[in-house]
Amino acid sequence: MLVVNILLPVFFHSAMGGLHRHILSSVKVLIRKGHEVTVVCKPGPFAEEIEALGGQVIRTDYSNEDIKRVIDEVRTQPFDVVYAHPFDSRQLGIAVAEANAIPFVLVIHGMYVDEIEQYHSSVTRVVAVSEQIATHLTDHCPAVESKLIVIPNGVDAAFIPMEARPSSERVTGLFTSRLDADKLFILDVFLDALEDERVQRLPIDWLIVGDGTQREKYASRYEEALEGTDQTIKWLGWLDQSDLPDAMHRADFVIGPGRSALEGMAVGKPTIAVGSKSYQGLVTPSTWTDIANTNFGGIGTKYDGYTSGQIGDAILELMDEATRRDLARFSSALVDEHFRDEQSQQRLLDVLEQVVKEGTSEMDLIERYPFIRYDQLHARRSNRICTWKLTDREQRLEAMRDELEGAKQILEQLRSTNEEQSSEINRLRIKLQRWSDESK
Template structure:
């Protein structure tokens, strides 16, 4: 089986990359071919070192013809059976590739976003979410769109932890009047992690005021906010007892976990810290979960350890201060958490089990098409251009002006060189045609009652796309 994995990202490295890499390595280990479609950069080099095939693209609309042709050429030599996509620009490319290649596709949703799932839920084979909380968020969105009938396509497949690498080492320390206590923040340091960073500042102030010269910090991570963080840390405590060590992976990351007394981290890093038997204060980009103990571990599991919530709106002031105080002062609690973490990971987050589940679904739904689907260059170019017009549509608004008149408006991300036309249908008959113009909306008056629909046409240069609105019941 040949699995194509398109993955779009902004940060050069992070949990998303590790998720895709883990899937790719597992599939390869089990005798399958894997090709990853991604931007050039550090992640590409890591894939190359792992002998995973790569196609580089920036996912820009202008690169679509070149990218699609590269993938078609690959498909001719080694047929693609499955596409496993991640959200946003990679998912956009995936839908086009699925149409052209006539192969099934899957999508993994990692957090509190919907990725416009209502536009493709009828086409995707399955949607994997990393926690029950993310799944419930997607279900709520589908319910609002009247698409509850597709709930059966949603399945939780959590992030997995390599327990052979991240394992418990019995080196815990118990604070006394002379011993120092190390807390590590493990996270990307980018804008989307700003909530985590803001809560970290609260913890830093608290430790300075209440455990002066006993608590010292390691910041394990990198990102666009690193320099700003360094300035802020210096303002809070002159930069004393805080060390920025950069991005770490594999054994280097393991050593940072082992050398810490407490881990503050989101998602995957929280899982790895627990796997090493460390007390973990879980905080994600969307929510503060807190110290993972026997009282709130299930809350952490549900929310992917901070991936579901409303950031500061849900945060209870004093929470991280209380958690730090508890874990520093209570040695028996730390001993209890050393047992809890690895047990939790072994029950729910073994990497091998998570990836094996994915692979089983791929194998169950893999394409049985053995004949290659041929597309000539002219048809391919037209198909790509039409798809780019389709995905440029943001929304369609139907507004009732009076009992006889409606306004229909097609909202686009970009209106440059786009023209619009409209066919008015009563029952199945065209009763009026409104030809192309630059206006993205029309007001239409109905002369008699009945069931109407409007077909909206969009044209850019030689390419076009059209769609029908829902039925409009007119009662005069």
């Protein structure tokens, strides 16, 4: 068996989320198959989980200064392939892959292109997690079409159906999402459900799974929307992957994006898909193909493609117990057939093994050095000019703020003076009136 030594750089802002679960699934399968994986990432719980699976971790904050240390460390190690995720981690991955003359595989998760037109010649394969994401990439950069492969996200074997919940007059709905600024569309669509008067009349108990910078703001909005209704809301916070299936089993239906939607379906729950880029609605036999092609909401026009009340329509449809039962069976069967993790990770492994066997031609760094050096100096100067302009803009804005504050103080003084003058005029008016009355 070919043993592959994989360098896996990944950059992220939030501590945990769907991206992290995607990578953890890959690392778990790759290590179980006997391959070696080194992940470059920020320190924290994600790095610790990688190590618990048996992977190696190089911790970095991805600052320019620290990346130089990371490059020194990875350049001397015998990696066979770089499997990178976008943005800062992609930049590191390409630099190492080019210098070490090893294949570079990039995975794209959503509606972005990560400046691929600038470096497509250095990419060996591009993995898109859905058909529409692949189309989005080729529309932007046709040169990558021959290198593209679609591998959908998969669901871990821990997410399986359990016995059906007993019938009850009340229904439990579970909403799951990372609660950060890049997920505002998802959070607002769920708010639209809670504010829908038709939904408010239903006997629903809500479970909220997730956490993030927007939790406090949206918690107050959600709870305010439910005031005066017969509904309840319970916050479960961010759950470990091992605890998430149990939480989903407590629900009668699930609302969520991307991988979370798949996980809800895997445990046999009717699922409403709403992602960071679009509302996709109830996953049914007639809609699932189109919804999957968007990675369950990862492609779309956000608010422009959503009409208030759409999610309410789907929730009303799920109030029928027979409908929920039919969709539960369909959902779990669909995941088993098309979206199990073992299938997706095996396809990824096949890609990595194939590019290693194919190899890559060594780059003539001496020949390319003048061009690389020019781009580097040009980028530095452009950044410096942008910094100067931003600094100048901030200084002008600060001066305008100071001038406005000064104007406010002058207005306040004038207002105070006018009030004193008005008071004196009224006092004199009263005095004159009294004198006039006394003289009569």
